[in-house]
Amino acid sequence: VEDIMIPRNEVKGLDLEDSIDDLLSNILSSEYTRQPLYEGDINNIVGIFHARKANHLLRSETVTTNAIKRFAEEAYFIPESTTLTTQLLNFKKTRKRFAVVVDEYGEVQGLVTLEDILEEIVGDFTTNTADDIEEVIARDDGSYVIDGAATIREINKATGWELPTDGPKTLNGLALEQLQSIPDGNVSFTVAGYRFETEEINGTMIKKLAVISLRPKKVPEE
Structure with a gap:
């Protein structure tokens, strides 16, 4: 699951140490159905808040951090080494759709959903091309402008390329691995036949x- 999860640095959650106003603003404006609920640090996850609970929360006499915790679901943790097929079966068995991925030390590494796994195993529900992904923009000369946060798997799906997937998960990670440092200005490099x-x-x-x-x-075979 570590290959397809939402990485830790992209996880959007609710920090119970924020003010009530900030928490309510994040709950009501979030584009996500579920958000991890944590105390101060993402490693201190105390539950998962579902958007459908927002109305119940707002009908409470007083919105407090304890009230938010009371409406949260129990977090479901899984090891990062879990295979996709195993986790698909585990989601079915536990009747859950959302899991927190942790490493061998219990550190949160990211999030994975049932939909993420289905897309990876079965394929996207719609044809996934560069035109459908905001992070990958095609240019007339055949090149692409790509967001550094885009995952390698996502890029390969959108472009039909074969960028290596056995190393860093994101384009930014791949670039930093090759350059060994953050460049002062724009630079170029080549990896596996791509510039x-x-x-x-x-x-x-x-x-x-x-x-x-x-x-x-590649020339199509007749």
């Missing part, structure tokens, strides 16, 4: 890269 050129760097992250395949195009 990468950084286009936007923000602090500790490479935000955007232009990528083009240098591999010969």
Whole structure:
């Protein structure tokens, strides 16, 4: 599951140490159905808050952190080494659709949903092309401008490429692995027959890269 999970740095949750106003704002404006509920640090997850509970919460006489915790579901933790087929069966057995992925030390690594696994095993419910993914934008010259946070698997699905999937999970991670440091200015490099050129760097992250395949195009067999 670690290959398809939402990585820790992209997890959006509800920190019970925030003010009640901030918590309510995050609950009501979130695009996600479920959010992890934690205390101060994402490793201290105390439950999962479902959006459908928001109305019940707002009907409470007083909205407090204890009230939010009371409406939360118990968190479901799974090891990062769990295979997709095993977790698919476990979701069915436990009647859950959302899991927190942890490493061998109990540190939170990310989140995975039933829908994520179904998409990976069965394929996307609709044809997934670069036009459908905001992080991958095609250019007229055959190259793509890609968000550094996009996952390698997502990029491969959108473009039909074969970027290596046995290393870093995101494009930013792949770039930093190759460069060994955060560049001061834009640089280019080649990996596995694809040329990468950084286009936007923000602090500790490479935000955007232009990528083009240098591999010969496959000729369809007759």
